[in-house]
Amino acid sequence: MAASLVQCRFSQSKIYVCKKHRFIHISQRFASKYITDYRKIDDEEPIEDIRDVSRLTEKLKKKLKKNYLNSVPEADYVPPYNQKGIRRYQRRMYAMYGDKYEINPATLWPTKDEIAKENHRDTFFDIPLEESFERIRLSNEEKAENLRKSEELIEKNMLKMKDWLKAYEERKRNAQLKEERSAEKKRLTEEKLYDHFGYQISVNTTKAKDYLRDLAEQEKKERKLQYKQDKQERERAQLKELLHKEAEAEKEKETK
Numbered sequence: 001m002a003a004s005l006v007q008c009r010f011s012q013s014k015i016y017v018c019k020k021h022r023f024i025h026i027s028q029r030f031a032s033k034y035i036t037d038y039r040k041i042d043d044e045e046p047i048e049d050i051r052d053v054s055r056l057t058e059k060l061k062k063k064l065k066k067n068y069l070n071s072v073p074e075a076d077y078v079p080p081y082n083q084k085g086i087r088r089y090q091r092r093m094y095a096m097y098g099d100k101y102e103i104n105p106a107t108l109w110p111t112k113d114e115i116a117k118e119n120h121r122d123t124f125f126d127i128p129l130e131e132s133f134e135r136i137r138l139s140n141e142e143k144a145e146n147l148r149k150s151e152e153l154i155e156k157n158m159l160k161m162k163d164w165l166k167a168y169e170e171r172k173r174n175a176q177l178k179e180e181r182s183a184e185k186k187r188l189t190e191e192k193l194y195d196h197f198g199y200q201i202s203v204n205t206t207k208a209k210d211y212l213r214d215l216a217e218q219e220k221k222e223r224k225l226q227y228k229q230d231k232q233e234r235e236r237a238q239l240k241e242l243l244h245k246e247a248e249a250e251k252e253k254e255t256k
Contacts, residue, residue, distance in 0.1 A: 075103040 056064075073093060078086050091108050093101045110118070127135075186203075192215065193201050193208050201208050 072097050072100045072102075075101065 052061075054061075075090075078089060087108065090101075090103060094103060094105060094108060189203060189212065190200075193203070193211065196211060197207070203209075203212070
């Protein structure tokens, strides 16, 4: 539908003309022009089209103009978009218009194949009422059992809550200690680099990495040497203690 004038209202200084969704403000000197256009539209188009602001599609407007709901279609007519569902369309038309739709109702009755298909469908989807009640009962029992188990689990977990909180605090404290040790290790490494090079140097540089690698190897050797010395000291202490015990045993024999 073409855009058309809906209303003309005059005031002392302006004329307001409404075209579908647009509002135009024009001066009074052009009023005669729009009044002439309004008369032309009134002569060319019906007043119903001028007043139509429903925003319906053209298909629905055509149905309304032809009084579609009150006009009974021909029995042999099938819409082009419904070629595969002719019987379904005819059944719908007969249900809508009744005897006015001139067709033999016996031809709309379902065939043996359709009835067999519906019966086959009922065996799978339309279960008996007793079986449906039994399924509902079993489902309710399962829900009640799951709720009971959930409540029991909550009670058990509430008893373990104190231990879990202690374990959480312990993990939190260990993480904090680990972070503090890492920060202290980083600080000591930076101090070693500063003492060796005499100026501040980044840990990620090649010189610093080489120095730290050599320092780690040296410390590893020192730890091995210290472990070896400690082992020898322990062996000497064990040997000395063994000799002391043997001497005491000999003295006891002599006194007897």
